Amino acid sequence: MCRHLAYLGPARPLADLMLTPEYGLLRQSYAPRDMRGGGTINADGFGVGWYPGAGPAAPVRYRVDRPLWSDQSFADIAAATETGAMLAAIRSATVGMPVVDTASAPFTDGRWLFSHNGVVTGWPSSVVALAAELPVTDLMTLDAPTDSALLWAMVRHRLRSGEEPEEAVAGVVASVAKAAPGSKLNLLLTDGTAIYATAWRHSLVTRTAPGSVTVGSEPFDDESGWTPVPEGHLVIGRPGCVDTVPITAAAKLAHPHRHNTG
Ligand code: GLN
Numbered sequence: 696m697c698r699h700l701a702y703l704g705p706a707r708p709l710a711d712l713m714l715t716p717e718y719g720l721l722r723q724s725y726a727p728r729d730m731r732g733g734g735t736i737n738a739d740g741f742g743v744g745w746y747p748g749a750g751p752a753a754p755v756r757y758r759v760d761r762p763l764w765s766d767q768s769f770a771d772i773a774a775a776t777e778t779g780a781m782l783a784a785i786r787s788a789t790v791g792m793p794v795v796d797t798a799s800a801p802f803t804d805g806r807w808l809f810s811h812n813g814v815v816t817g818w819p820s821s822v823v824a825l826a827a828e829l830p831v832t833d834l835m836t837l838d839a840p841t842d843s844a845l846l847w848a849m850v851r852h853r854l855r856s857g858e859e860p861e862e863a864v865a866g867v868v869a870s871v872a873k874a875a876p877g878s879k880l881n882l883l884l885t886d887g888t889a890i891y892a893t894a895w896r897h898s899l900v901t902r903t904a905p906g907s908v909t910v911g912s913e914p915f916d917d918e919s920g921w922t923p924v925p926e927g928h929l930v931i932g933r934p935g936c937v938d939t940v941p942i943t944a945a946a947k948l949a950h951p952h953r954h955n956t957g
Contacts, residue, residue: 815875
């Protein structure tokens with residue numbers, strides 16, 4: 696399984712969030728501590744999106760198909776780039792899925808950044824009916840032929856249709872879990888002001904401090920303050936606070952959207 700991380704708070708160098716923590720994404724790329732049997736290392740690519748400055752600018756994204764530990768140019772950029780809002784991911788490709796830049800998270804659209812940590816069981820046949828509800832153009836322009844890219848297209852479609860972000864992520868988890876039981880569906884979404892994340896058959900933790908919030912697959916240090924998210928729950932994180940709700944309750948608020956054109 697991949698690992699992901701999102702942070703909102705005072706501006707910090709990307710390196711402070713991804714590379715220098717004792718158990719940060721860099722260490723997690725070759726020695727993760729909580730993979731729950733889903734793979735061993737996360738060496739099939741990585742990516743990060745961050746919001747430059749405080750204005751309404753869209754995020755800047757960097758993503759590649761090589762291990763985080765092998766990209767010295769990124770390490771130099773990360774040391775020199777400060778941000779108060781970011782989402783990063785390292786990838787362990789599911790067997791049968793391609794290792795290409797565009798399969799690495801984050802996926803993005805406008806202000807949104809998205810990542811998936813997990814796998815859709817029975818891919819691709821289990822979710823053919825759900826995919827068929829998307830506009831054809833969305834299917835023709837998936838970032839990559841992977842489960843994560845399809846999940847992003849499903850979340851994005853709900854966002855574009857006017858659903859609230861927490862409804863969009865919870866609705867996708869609920870519908871995919873029903874169509875493909877046993878799937879691992881830890882989704883992570885941010886617009887730079889709030890973080891929406893699900894714990895569905897995989898690990899997820901949060902940590903708040905005055906003015907900041909961090910959400911990740913596993914703690915990136917042994918300091919106190921990390922709180923595990925209960926299985927089957929959605930967290931909404933904003934600087935200084937985290938709300939936790941059952942995914943089934945959040946999904947019930949959602950209205951199904953069925954469009955077959957586009
Ligand atoms: N199944 C997804 C992919 O291959 C995510 C992989 C993961 O979480 N390990 O891209």
